[in-house]
Amino acid sequence: MDRRRFLQLSLTVPLAGAAGLLPVPSLAAGAKAANRPAPRPRMIVLDPGHGGIDPGAIGTRGTQEKEVTLDIAREVARLLSGRHRLGAALTRSDDxxxxxxxxxxxxxEARADLFVSIHADSAPNREARGLSAYTLSEKSSDAFAASLAQRENAVDRLGGIDFKAQKRVVKDILLDLTARHTKHASLVARQSIVKGAGKDLRLLDNPMRAANFAVLKAPEIPSVLIETGFLSNKLDEEILRDPKARRTVARVLAREIASLVTRAPFA
Known part of the structure; x- marks a missing residue:
């Protein structure tokens, strides 16, 4: 099933508070599908935040976000491709x-069906801790999300990127993102991942937020940014610097991502 079909079907998934049942495919539709070539596996592109000259957040014990995110993303990719038989790719596989x-x-380029950017930032409030997920919105859902987006969007300055040269491109992408298919599919992904992860992992207060994150601006790809925790919080840092705990986070994320992209009506 191609990405366009994926986005169309995502509109039938109810968000929190919506009523209704998921549609059941007809027998005729099933017969037609049997004659078609097997679809390519779902492709999930995982984006380990930061890297290289950009360490990202640094905890009080020296834990670097770029190392945490790469380790978690690698393990999620391994589980998706092995245990869950899905396509998985990384935007970066090293530092x-x-x-x-x-x-x-x-x-x-990878024709991703879902883009997941993985982070472990510093929060505006050092007491903030727990997993949270963010979708794109020109208007932030709150000051907390706005602060995170502002910090994330500033990382290009480390590489000497000319923002003025990109202004027109970004504007065009934002216009494309008004398409309700991509936006709705991103909201469905955010809700599904947070709801499932909350069964095993601590969640941030109000764990589903939105802000103008530049990295979520692929116009035709459902995109979510996941904060696995905050290195500005001592308890979260203690968890995220522990390889065993990171494996748990990765296992939960892989499970919820796989559940999202393979269950009806997405399958």
Whole structure:
């Protein structure tokens, strides 16, 4: 099933508070599907935040976000491709700096069905801790999300990127993102991942938020940014610096991502 079909079907998934049942495929539709070639596996592109000259957040014990995100993303990719039989790719597989637009471009080149950017930032409030998920919105859902987006969008300055040269491109992408298919599918992904992860992992208060994250601007790809925790919080840092705990986070994320992209009506 191609990405367009995926986005169309995502509109039938109810968000929190919506009523209704998921549609049941007809027998005729099933017969037609049997004559078609087997669809390619779903492709999930995982984006380990930061890297290279950009360490991201640094905890009080020296834990670097770029190392946490790469370790978790690698394990999620391994589980998706092995245990869950899905396609999985990384925007970076080692310690290198990537421009935000380059991350988006790599997801588009891979024909991603879902783009998940993985982070472990510093929060505006050091008491904030727990997993949370963010979708794109020109208007932030709250000051907390706005602060995170502002910090994330500033990383390109480390690589000497000319923002003025990108202004028109970003504007065009934002216009494309008004398409309700991509936006709705992103909201469905955010809700599904957070709801499932909350069964095993601590969640941030109000764990589903939105802000103008540059890395979520692939116009035709459902995109979500996951904060696995905050290195500005001592308890979260203690968890995220522990390899065993990171494996648990990765296992939960892989499980929920696989559940999202393979269950009806997405399958």
């Amino acid at each position: 290198r700096f990537l421009e935000l637009q380059e991350r988006v471009d790599r997801a588009r």
